Each structure stands twice: as C-alpha cells, then as structure tokens.
Amino acid sequence: MRRIGVVAALVLAVAYPASAAHKRAGWSPAIGAWLPSYSDSNNPWLEGHAAFIHRRDGFAYEGRALGLDGRFGEAPRDGTFFVYGNAGPPKGYVVYDPAHRIAFYGQGCCSWFDLVAAANVPPPPKPVIRRDLSALRTVRGVRLGMSPSHVMSVYGRARFTPLRTHPRMHLLAYTTWPPATSLATHASCGQFENFYFRGGRLVLIQLGNGC
Numbered sequence: 001m002r003r004i005g006v007v008a009a010l011v012l013a014v015a016y017p018a019s020a021a022h023k024r025a026g027w028s029p030a031i032g033a034w035l036p037s038y039s040d041s042n043n044p045w046l047e048g049h050a051a052f053i054h055r056r057d058g059f060a061y062e063g064r065a066l067g068l069d070g071r072f073g074e075a076p077r078d079g080t081f082f083v084y085g086n087a088g089p090p091k092g093y094v095v096y097d098p099a100h101r102i103a104f105y106g107q108g109c110c111s112w113f114d115l116v117a118a119a120n121v122p123p124p125p126k127p128v129i130r131r132d133l134s135a136l137r138t139v140r141g142v143r144l145g146m147s148p149s150h151v152m153s154v155y156g157r158a159r160f161t162p163l164r165t166h167p168r169m170h171l172l173a174y175t176t177w178p179p180a181t182s183l184a185t186h187a188s189c190g191q192f193e194n195f196y197f198r199g200g201r202l203v204l205i206q207l208g209n210g211c
Contacts, residue, residue, distance in 0.1 A: 026091065030125040032084025035094065036103055036118035038166060041192040041208025044173035051158035053174045056191045057207055058139045059104070059115055065139050066106065067115045067191075067207050075106025075115065080128035082107075096124055097133035102144065104133055111211045118204040119144040138205065142195070146202045148172060151195050163196075170197045 058068030092107030177190035
C-alpha cells in the first residue's frame with residue numbers, strides 16, 4: 001500500500017525515528033535489495049486476485065502476535081535495523097535463520113507496513129541477527145512449506161493464480177479490504193494476506209497493513 005495516510009505516517013515515525021543519525025545507523029541498500037519479495041502487498045488486490053475475508057492475521061513470534069491488530073511499526077524488533085531507498089524511506093527490522101534459510105522481516109513507510117516470512121533465502125549480504133525460525137507461523141496457523149490446500153483449509157477458497165513474472169510460482173491472495181473498484185475515498189485501514197508457492201509449497205508469507 002503506497003497511499004499517504006497522515007495517522008499511519010505519524011505512528012510509523014514514532015516507531016522508527018527518522019533522525020539522520022538513526023538513518024545512517026541502519027542504512028543498507030544491499031539489505032533492501034536482498035529482502036525477499038515478489039510484489040507490493042496491495043498489488044494482488046488491485047489486480048482483482050484477492051478473496052475477501054473478515055479476519056486479520058499476524059505472526060506468532062517470541063511470545064507476541066505481530067501485526068494482528070493492524071498497528072504500524074510492529075516487526076521483529078530484536079533483529080537488525082535497516083533503512084534503504086529514497087522515497088520515505090522504507091525502514092524496518094530483519095532476522096535470519098541460516099540453518100533453515102528463513103528470513104523474517106517487517107518494513108514500512110508512510111501508510112503501509114509489511115511483515116514477511118520467506119523460505120529458501122540465501123545468506124544476507126551483511127551480517128544480521130540470527131534466530132531459530134523453524135517454528136515461525138502465523139497466528140491462524142499457516143507455516144512455510146504448507147500446500148495450497150492446507151492454506152485454503154485455514155483461510156477459505158481463493159484463486160490459485162500463476163505469477164506471470166516468475167515461472168512455477170503461484171499465489172493465493174486474501175484481504176480484509178473491499179474490492180479496489182468499489183473502494184471509497186475515506187475507507188478504513190485493512191490487511192492484505194498473500195501466500196506465494198513454488199512447486200506446490202508455500203515459500204513466502206506476506207501480511208501487509210495499509211491505510
């Protein structure tokens with residue numbers, strides 16, 4: 001979600017101070033390029049692929065439910081801080097599990113904030129905090145490695161959409177937002193829940209909160 005929301009921007013500014021010193025401390029375009037992602041979290045919704053649901057999700061991490069209530073700035077705050085890019089700029093925290101090749105990060109700016117877990121991720125270009133992420137799951141019980149049918153048993157039916165830009169990749173997309181074509185100018189905040197599959201197995205979970 002790349003629309004400007006005043007309240008969301010203020011919340012994120014408090015969560016991640018934008019001072020020059022703080023920015024320099026985590027400045028890393030290399031980390032930004034390495035972070036696994038296939039699309040902005042709102043793109044499947046804009047393209048009409050997302051099934052409407054009523055419940056948000058979050059990640060169960062270190063005894064907390066990150067992202068479940070839609071608050072901006074929630075991330076694995078015990079991880080490595082990063083900043084990259086020019087617009088905003090995006091900033092967040094990341095942890096990496098080298099034994100299982102899993103990355104988990106939260107990042108955002110202005111009116112959007114994403115939480116992402118991804119499998120089969122190569123080592124980062126610079127050291128980041130390491131954690132055992134083998135038990136990482138969403139609050140609703142979705143884990144990396146699941147089949148599409150297993151995810152649909154949790155979330156409900158959705159279109160299993162092939163990705164035009166990534167052969168052998170498919171997507172199941174859900175959202176608490178109404179259809180983009182009927183969205184009111186002053187719609188409330190919502191969440192995008194995107195699940196990416198390679199070879200029939202879940203390789204990336206993307207929960208995007210936006211306003």
